[in-house]
Amino acid sequence: MANVGWDRGQIYSTSVLPGEANVASRSEIKAMYLDFIQTFRLGNSFVYRDQLHEHVMLKQYYLEVDMRHLINFNQDLANKLTTSPADHLPLFEMAVKESAKRILFTTPGTVDDAEVPDCQVTLTSDANVIQIRDLNSTYIGKLVRVPGIVIGASTLSSRATYVNIMCRNCRATKVVPVNGGFSGITLPRTCDSLAVDGTNNCPMDPFIIVHDKCQFVDSQVLKLQEAPDMVPVGDLPRHTVLNADRWLTSRAVPGMRTVIMGIYSIYQSKSAKSAGAAAVRTPYIRVVGLQVDQHNGSRGRAIFTDAEEEEFIRMSREPQLYDTFAASIAPSIFGNKEIKKAIACLLFGGSKKILPDGMRLRGDISVLLLGDPGTAKSQLLKFVEKVAPIAVYTSGKGSSAAGLTASVIRDPSTRDFYLEGGAMVLADGGVVCIDEFDKMRDEDRVAIHEAMEQQTISIAKAGITTILNSRTSVLAAANPVFGRYDDMKTPGENIDFQTTILSRFDMIFIVKDEHNEARDVSIAKHVLNVHMNRQNQDTAMGDIDLEKMKAYINYCKTKCAPRLTPDGAQKLSSHFVAIRKEVKASERDTNIRSSIPITIRQLEAIIRISESLAKMTLSPVANEQHVEEAIRLFKFSTMDAVQSGGVEGVSRSELMKEVQMIERDIQNRLPVGSQVSVMKIKNDYIVNKKYSEAAVNRALAVLGRREVLQFRSQGKVVYRQAV
Numbered sequence: 203m204a205n206v207g208w209d210r211g212q213i214y215s216t217s218v219l220p221g222e223a224n225v226a227s228r229s230e231i232k233a234m235y236l237d238f239i240q241t242f243r244l245g246n247s248f249v250y251r252d253q254l255h256e257h258v259m260l261k262q263y264y265l266e267v268d269m270r271h272l273i274n275f276n277q278d279l280a281n282k283l284t285t286s287p288a289d290h291l292p293l294f295e296m297a298v299k300e301s302a303k304r305i306l307f308t309t310p311g312t313v314d315d316a317e318v319p320d321c322q323v324t325l326t327s328d329a330n331v332i333q334i335r336d337l338n339s340t341y342i343g344k345l346v347r348v349p350g351i352v353i354g355a356s357t358l359s360s361r362a363t364y365v366n367i368m369c370r371n372c373r374a375t376k377v378v379p380v381n382g383g384f385s386g387i388t389l390p391r392t393c394d395s396l397a398v399d400g401t402n403n404c405p406m407d408p409f410i411i412v413h414d415k416c417q418f419v420d421s422q423v424l425k426l427q428e429a430p431d432m433v434p435v436g437d438l439p440r441h442t443v444l445n446a447d448r449w450l451t452s453r454a455v456p457g458m459r460t461v462i463m464g465i466y467s468i469y470q471s472k473s474a475k476s477a478g479a480a481a482v483r484t485p486y487i488r489v490v491g492l493q494v495d496q497h498n499g500s501r502g503r504a505i506f507t508d509a510e511e512e513e514f515i516r517m518s519r520e521p522q523l524y525d526t527f528a529a530s531i532a533p534s535i536f537g538n539k540e541i542k543k544a545i546a547c548l549l550f551g552g553s554k555k556i557l558p559d560g561m562r563l564r565g566d567i568s569v570l571l572l573g574d575p576g577t578a579k580s581q582l583l584k585f586v587e588k589v590a591p592i593a594v595y596t597s598g599k600g601s602s603a604a605g606l607t608a609s610v611i612r613d614p615s616t617r618d619f620y621l622e623g624g625a626m627v628l629a630d631g632g633v634v635c636i637d638e639f640d641k642m643r644d645e646d647r648v649a650i651h652e653a654m655e656q657q658t659i660s661i662a663k664a665g666i667t668t669i670l671n672s673r674t675s676v677l678a679a680a681n682p683v684f685g686r687y688d689d690m691k692t693p694g695e696n697i698d699f700q701t702t703i704l705s706r707f708d709m710i711f712i713v714k715d716e717h718n719e720a721r722d723v724s725i726a727k728h729v730l731n732v733h734m735n736r737q738n739q740d741t742a743m744g745d746i747d748l749e750k751m752k753a754y755i756n757y758c759k760t761k762c763a764p765r766l767t768p769d770g771a772q773k774l775s776s777h778f779v780a781i782r783k784e785v786k787a788s789e790r791d792t793n794i795r796s797s798i799p800i801t802i803r804q805l806e807a808i809i810r811i812s813e814s815l816a817k818m819t820l821s822p823v824a825n826e827q828h829v830e831e832a833i834r835l836f837k838f839s840t841m842d843a844v845q846s847g848g849v850e851g852v853s854r855s856e857l858m859k860e861v862q863m864i865e866r867d868i869q870n871r872l873p874v875g876s877q878v879s880v881m882k883i884k885n886d887y888i889v890n891k892k893y894s895e896a897a898v899n900r901a902l903a904v905l906g907r908r909e910v911l912q913f914r915s916q917g918k919v920v921y922r923q924a925v
Contacts, residue, residue: 232293360419
């Protein structure tokens with residue numbers, strides 16, 4: 203009986219030695235499967251009979267079977283299906299076809315099999331998964347369940363399952379089944395048809411293939427790679443080839459996280475053939491089930507037990523949850539409270555919206571940390587990589603535009619081009635941590651503009667034009683232009699980024715390494731405690747442990763999508779107008795355009811921060827308190843960066859003028875080679891000429907840096923050098 207899609211020869215044998223247990227014949231096994239489809243029920247519904255009826259009426263000829271149901275129905279049958287799926291699945295599919303025949307025709311006995319379409323069986327299961335790197339020769343021929351990310355998908359091709367061949371001499375035809383998914387077909391060497399007089403005059407190798415009469419199925423080759431969080435440190439991620447056919451094709455696109463059910467099979471690759479290694483085979487997985495994450499956004503664990511749900515709801519009602527959660531982010535790093543709060547908002551994210559006209563507004567929050575070396579920026583990034591349900595960590599110098607977005611690669615065997623997703627695609631629904639953001643080449647940095655705002659990556663290379671999803675938050679860390687932040691220069695001179703990229707960050711923090719004795723003492727004590735492994739102290743342990751944080755973030759992302767209340771919206775709009783006015787006034791005063799723009803994007807950023815604060819406490823709406831905290835965070839970060847520089851009570855422009863005047867005056871008054879005490883200079887300028895002390899100190903520091911002045915006697919005397 204011809205059955206499409208199962209690449210096996212049609213010869214079966216059974217043992218007839220005395221004393222052996224009788225092996226169930228093929229027809230008996232098929233009858234068991236038919237019985238399962240017809241009679242298995244949960245409660246009052248016949249699950250598979252109803253499902254098949256629905257699919258056949260929709261002309262979707264496949265049946266999705268849950269392995270748990272088969273185990274409940276007949277454990278021995280399920281066991282055989284798992285250990286020798288290549289033998290059993292064709293019989294299962296015959297049983298489904300038989301069942302479909304009963305649905306389609308009232309008198310199935312009189313109907314020819316050719317009139318009934320072939321049906322495919324796809325399997326789902328919640329059995330333990332096997333990682334790609336653990337697959338070995340013991341699994342060959344068995345049913346395996348493998349998780350991973352689809353990184354490449356070929357175009358659809360047609361694969362022959364039954365080939366119609368014709369003898370060139372006597373025109374006799376026969377149908378030959380194709381063996382093996384990737385291997386070719388072997389045609390018979392001789393024609394066995396006889397002429398009228400009982401002789402055969404056909405030569406050797408007489409057969410040609412009649413392509414029009416062959417039976418084909420759709421086939422697609424996928425490339426599955428280990429998820430980045432499953433790869434041991436220092437190892438390259440492994441990947442394997444998948445072959446999906448019929449209804450399983452075009453289900454997955456690059457970047458999707460999937461769990462594959464399939465038969466671990468082998469084929470002889472062209473390279474092994476040409477090398478003459480007859481017994482060497484390359485493994486691949488024949489897909490018989492494909493579970494794609496439905497929302498592919500809150501991936502990770504989407505199912506929570508009742509106890510966990512109760513605990514999370516209890517957590518969400520704690521009054522100090524926001525502060526506790528922020529303090530539990532990288533507890534071994536001292537201080538940086540506001541940055542940790544911003545990172546907490548980034549992990550939860552706002553609510554994404556799809557407007558009636560099809561326009562999408564992103565819900566992901568992006569944060570830029572810009573600051574001096576040694577302020578634990580990279581450690582924060584590393585922690586976020588651990589705590590986010592999905593995260594990819596990358597460093598600026600080692601990332602190219604193609605590595606971040608997507609690359610077009612030529613398949614060595616077929617010479618076809620196909621797409622492979624980069625970091626932003628693999629982290630879809632999570633966080634991308636980009637360290638050394640300032641060391642990236644400008645053309646590479648431009649590649650993530652679209653990914654950050656539109657949350658898609660458009661590719662038009664080598665004849666492939668497509669759009670991939672990259673719904674990710676970006677957490678970037680960078681150093682200022684001169685390595686350290688120079689207060690004497692404007693933010694624009696310190697930050698070497700274009701306005702286009704800066705406007706896409708919701709919060710920009712300038713992290714300065716300030717010299718403050720009391721703070722230095724507490725930091726030193728904290729660092730020493732961490733190094734001495736004093737775990738009993740509160741220094742290195744957060745209140746919420748890492749796994750619980752991860753699960754709670756996942757839970758909130760799955761269950762909650764807050765919206766802004768009218769009161770909150772009113773408050774926000776008046777604040778935003780005030781912020782714009784403030785920036786305009788400061789630009790007018792200093793006559794310098796701000797390098798960090800305040801645009802409508804920044805208004806959306808505050809909305810997203812408010813939503814994420816509401817989501818953190820599982821609140822369905824973002825009210826005035828959430829908006830207030832969001833505005834405070836925004837003012838502390840981005841607004842502070844816009845106005846950074848200057849001293850309390852003195853605007854930057856006034857201070858700069860004073861400093862320049864003092865510099866010129868000192869250079870004019872002090873002859874080369876002369877020496878004068880610092881106290882005398884300070885007294886003269888502060889008391890007699892009414893300059894501010896900050897300006898005098900800065901002027902001396904700048905001249906010292908330029909080596910115009912040299913400090914002697916422990917900084918009490920300055921010596922004028924020739925420059």
